[in-house]
Amino acid sequence: MKTKIINDIRVSDPSINVGNIEFYKPDNTSTNDNISYINGIEQILYARVYDNSNKLVYIYKSIKFKFIPELIYTVQNKTEQYCATSITFLKEDLISRISPSINSSKYADYEVYVDDAIVNGNIPLNNSNNYRIKLKYIGAEFCSIDLFSREVEFKLINSNPILPSGKFAEVCNTEILSEAEILTALGVDSTIYRLVNMPTTPYNFIGNEAKFNVQIEDRSDASCTSNIVEFTVKKKNKCRFG
Numbered sequence: 001m002k003t004k005i006i007n008d009i010r011v012s013d014p015s016i017n018v019g020n021i022e023f024y025k026p027d028n029t030s031t032n033d034n035i036s037y038i039n040g041i042e043q044i045l046y047a048r049v050y051d052n053s054n055k056l057v058y059i060y061k062s063i064k065f066k067f068i069p070e071l072i073y074t075v076q077n078k079t080e081q082y083c084a085t086s087i088t089f090l091k092e093d094l095i096s097r098i099s100p101s102i103n104s105s106k107y108a109d110y111e112v113y114v115d116d117a118i119v120n121g122n123i124p125l126n127n128s129n130n131y132r133i134k135l136k137y138i139g140a141e142f143c144s145i146d147l148f149s150r151e152v153e154f155k156l157i158n159s160n161p162i163l164p165s166g167k168f169a170e171v172c173n174t175e176i177l178s179e180a181e182i183l184t185a186l187g188v189d190s191t192i193y194r195l196v197n198m199p200t201t202p203y204n205f206i207g208n209e210a211k212f213n214v215q216i217e218d219r220s221d222a223s224c225t226s227n228i229v230e231f232t233v234k235k236k237n238k239c240r241f242g
Contacts, residue, residue, distance in 0.1 A: 016051055016057055017051055017052045018049060018050075018051065018052075018057075019050045019051050019052040019053070019054060020049075020050045020054065021047055021048070021049050021050070022047065022048045022050075023045050023046070023047050024045070024046050024047075024048070025044075025045065025046070026044055026046065046059070047059070073099065073135055073137070073149030073150070074099055074101040074102075075098050075099045075133075075134070075135060075149045075150060075152045076098060076099070076100075076152060077098075077152045077153045077154075077155070078097050078098050078152070078153075078154050078155070079155040079156075079157060080097070080154075080155070080156060080157070081156075081157045081158075081159035082127050082156060082157075082158070082159060083127075083158070083159055083160045083223050083224035083225070084127060084223070085126065085127050086124045086125065086126055086127065087124065087125055087127065087156065088122050088123065088124045088125075089122070089123055089124075089125060090121070090122060090123075091107070091111075091112045091119045091120070091121070091123075092104070092107045094112050094114070094119065094123075094133060094154070095107050095110055095112060095135065097154070098133055098135075098152050098154060099135060099149075106139065108139070109137060109138060109139025109140075110135050110136065110137055110138065110139070111135070111136040111138055112133065112134075112135060112136075113133065113134050113135075113136065113148070114131050114132070114133055114154075115131055115132050116132070125154075125156060126156070127156050127157075127158045128156060128157065128158045129155075129156055130153055130154070130155045130156075131153070131154045131155075131156070132151050132152075132153065132154075133151070133152055133153075133154045134148045134149050134150065134151045134152070135148065135149040136148050136149070159224060160224050160225060160226060160227075161188070161193060161216060161218075161224065161225075161226040162226060162227055163186055163188070163214070163215075163216065163226045163227055163228075163229045164186070164187065164229070165229045165230065167185050167186050167187070167229070167231055167232070168185065168231065168232035168233065168234055169181060169182065169185040169231075169232075169233060169234070170233075170234045170235070170236045171203075171233055171234070171235060171236065172235070172236050172239035173235070173239065174202060176201050176202070176203075177233065179194065179195050179198060182195060182199075182214065182231065183195070183216070185231070186214065186216070186231070188216055191219075192218060192219060193216040193217065193218055193219060193226075194216065194217060194218075194219050195214060195215070195216055196214075196215040196216065196217050196225065197215070199212040199214070199231075200212070203233050205233075205235065208234060208235040209232055209233065209234050209235075210232070210233040211230055211231070211232050211233075212230070212231060212233075213228050213229070213230055213231070214228070214229060214230075214231045215227070215228045215229075
């Protein structure tokens with residue numbers, strides 16, 4: 001607080017060489033150099049500012065201040081999608097996700113707690129789960145703080161595609177379905193997904209139906225795969241030719 005007042009005076013009148021600054025309470029009780037505070041409670045101080053000759057040059061009245069440790073924590077709930085069943089995060093990964101405003105050079109000033117357990121190094125989190133995460137400041141830049149940030153929710157969503165069951169396509173006689181036709185019958189965007197394996201051809205019909213299992217994966221890097229479902233090929237009752 002002294003530094004702020006000195007800077008204010010330097011801006012308003014650079015010719016003043018600030019000497020002593022005395023803080024006192026509204027009841028005129030001096031606080032000397034020790035300013036006690038209660039976290040989160042707004043308080044009021046006055047200040048007398050003297051120059052180097054001990055001449056009173058400024059009186060600051062009604063200096064309102066509030067110490068809120070949470071100000072150094074800008075945390076937010078986070079939802080992310082993954083295909084893997086378990087994802088490994090570093091402490092730094094979790095900080096960057098729930099508090100992107102924290103400079104990466106300051107990561108060492110924080111501890112991360114996941115479901116009340118401190119994170120040191122790698123931590124695998126299971127997909128399709130919600131976790132409670134909070135930060136604790138342990139650095140030296142701010143005054144001594146022994147409080148946690150508010151707790152936020154870190155939600156992991158399984159983004160693997162889910163295929164519906166009971167899908168089929170109709171063919172004429174020995175017609176073979178293309179991959180795009182099978183994907184369309186499954187209700188899948190063929191520009192994003194592909195079949196993990198094409199079915200064996202010609203189809204093994206029992207009566208008028210042939211059945212085989214299908215599974216899809218993303219075309220980019222095959223990191224996301226679907227469930228396996230049974231797909232049916234049915235012979236059409238009437239086929240038009242020519």
